[in-house]
Amino acid sequence: MSLVISDRYSELKKELDAAKKLKYNVAVVSVPGMGSSRLLKKYARENSEVKYISSPGEDLADFSILDLAYDLHDDALSWTEDYFHKAGSGQSVAVAINTPFIFEQIDFKKSFFKGHLYKIIWIRAMVEVEVGEMILEMGEKVDKKQLEEIMIQSGGLPQLVKYELVGDKDQVSYVLEPILKVINKCSPVDLEKLGLMTGDKIISKLLVDNNKNSGLGFDIKIGFDLSIKENRDEGDIKVSLYEKKIIEKMLDNEGKITKEEVSDIKWGEGKYDEYSDQAINKAMRRLSEKLTKYKIETIPKVGYKLAKL
Known part of the structure; x- marks a missing residue:
């Protein structure tokens, strides 16, 4: 067996063997380009009782691998939910997730999937x-x-x-x-x-x-109490509800947001023409002042972007 598969594959195989034997659900986490699908398909080929599933609506085996391309399908979480709801007693699932940021999203946190997930397995890059x-x-x-x-x-x-x-x-x-x-x-x-x-x-x-986003890997979390956590450090400052929505919008869009989007969040959709750019700039400046590890910069005539201090 070649080393390129054996080292990473043996690590994954050990985890999947345990999940299959003890019948618990796992998430196999990666990002696009890491070859996780290849490793998971190999495991399914070597274990005839394991079913590899890449689309919604199929029947589950006693142990199934769901590789639903989270990066390509907005409905991937919903499909996963459907599979988890119909899983019978004694059936367990390994879910491939190549969008790790989903773990911080509200839909995932409230999902049936999360409530029945026992372990997260991280695929690593090659040495x-x-x-x-x-x-x-x-x-x-x-x-x-x-x-x-x-x-x-x-x-x-x-x-x-x-x-x-x-x-x-x-x-x-x-x-x-x-x-x-x-x-x-x-x-x-x-x-x-x-x-x-x-x-x-x-x-x-x-x-x-080749990355056009100067603030690669923003680590900003807003708690349910509206407290800010930056780079794993919790502070005493809290944001307003609309500021929370602005930050979440920026994090979902590579750190960027337009002036119109800020207006829609703060004052309601369709109100952009009723407020001056000065009012929008003031709101974003106040939000930027609440951040300690990052700052909000202006994109002239367009909007704003997050950047590291």
């Missing part, structure tokens, strides 16, 4: 030796210096390793966009668990250099 084995599997040869450069560029994401070796350089946006769309919404804590970030830096140079 250098695994990248080297993947390159050999592809029939390519590189020297040590080239391997180190591929590791720097890819950060150990299988899809980016492949791109570095044989990808069309004119298609860089096509390759990176699905990955960036997700990781820009992930917290640094989650990215560290995936092996994609060390300290406050993303380890893939390709992702950093």
